[in-house]
Amino acid sequence: xTRAREGGFTLVExxxxxxxxxxxxxxxxxxxxxxxxxxxxxxxxxxxxSEALLALKAVKTETAQASYLIAxxxxxxxxxxxxxxxxxxxxxxxxxxxxxxxxxxICMDGASLYRYSGTVCPMALTVCxxxxxxxxxxxxxxxxxxxxxxxxxxxxxxxEIHYAATGTGTSQIIxxxxxxxxxxxxxx
Numbered sequence: 613x614t615r616a617r618e619g620g621f622t623l624v625e626x627x628x629x630x631x632x633x634x635x636x637x638x639x640x641x642x643x644x645x646x647x648x649x650x651x652x653x654x655x656x657x658x659x660x661x662s663e664a665l666l667a668l669k670a671v672k673t674e675t676a677q678a679s680y681l682i683a684x685x686x687x688x689x690x691x692x693x694x695x696x697x698x699x700x701x702x703x704x705x706x707x708x709x710x711x712x713x714x715x716x717x718i719c720m721d722g723a724s725l726y727r728y729s730g731t732v733c734p735m736a737l738t739v740c741x742x743x744x745x746x747x748x749x750x751x752x753x754x755x756x757x758x759x760x761x762x763x764x765x766x767x768x769x770x771x772e773i774h775y776a777a778t779g780t781g782t783s784q785i786i787x788x789x790x791x792x793x794x795x796x797x798x799x800x
Contacts, residue, residue, distance in 0.1 A: 660751070664777035667725050667749035668788070674716050674727070675771050679707055682734050687766035689759060691720040692740065696733030718748070720761055720775075725749040751778050755785055 621629075677697040684690035697714045700707045717728040721741035725748040728738050738745075754761060755774040763772040776785045 660777045663749045663751070664775075667752070667775075667777070668773065670727060670748050671718055671771075671773055674718060677714075678716075680733065681764070681771070684760070684762050684764045684771075686764055686768075689763040691760050691762065692737075693718040693762045693771065694735065694737070696735075699733040718762075720752060723750060723752050725752055725761075725775075749777065752776070753778055 671693065674693070674695070674697075678695040679697055680699045680701060681693075681695040683692050683694040694715075694717045696716070698707050698711045699705070699713045699715075706713050712731060713733045715730045715733040715735035717735055717738055719726055719728075719738075719740035724741065726740055726745035727748050728735065728743070728745050752761070753776045755776050758774040761773055761775045763774065764770070765772070773788060
């Protein structure tokens, strides 16, 4: 009695098919792996760049609105930027009484940049990283050769900012200066 062949694949045919599929998959992965690694590097770079630029925008906004700077003092540098908007030391209060006085502090603690704000000027110095600050950026470092991230040249209404934002295998150096609003000579 002969047996009729049933439909389906034999174990040998299945083994050969799986081997061929595996070889093709490994070849495709070998070609695609550098592309995947490049995409991951680009993504990490964009994250670092985005964080660095967002922090820079916050500092620029504060310094552009500042009418009075407390720290760093002229001719010095610090990891602490403090000042006020709509405030005059000569007047002892608001420059424009229809607008509120706003104090701010931007500081670096470890690798994080924080912002504090309040409705008094000058604000009390806050220990950076404590309380309820707004986190502006993580993974920041001092730029090589710069002891502090904020530098205030003597006799100038500018604040320089120097830092590097770092990520896995990438960094973005920020090195720029911002003019401070001049309000009737009230800048310290």
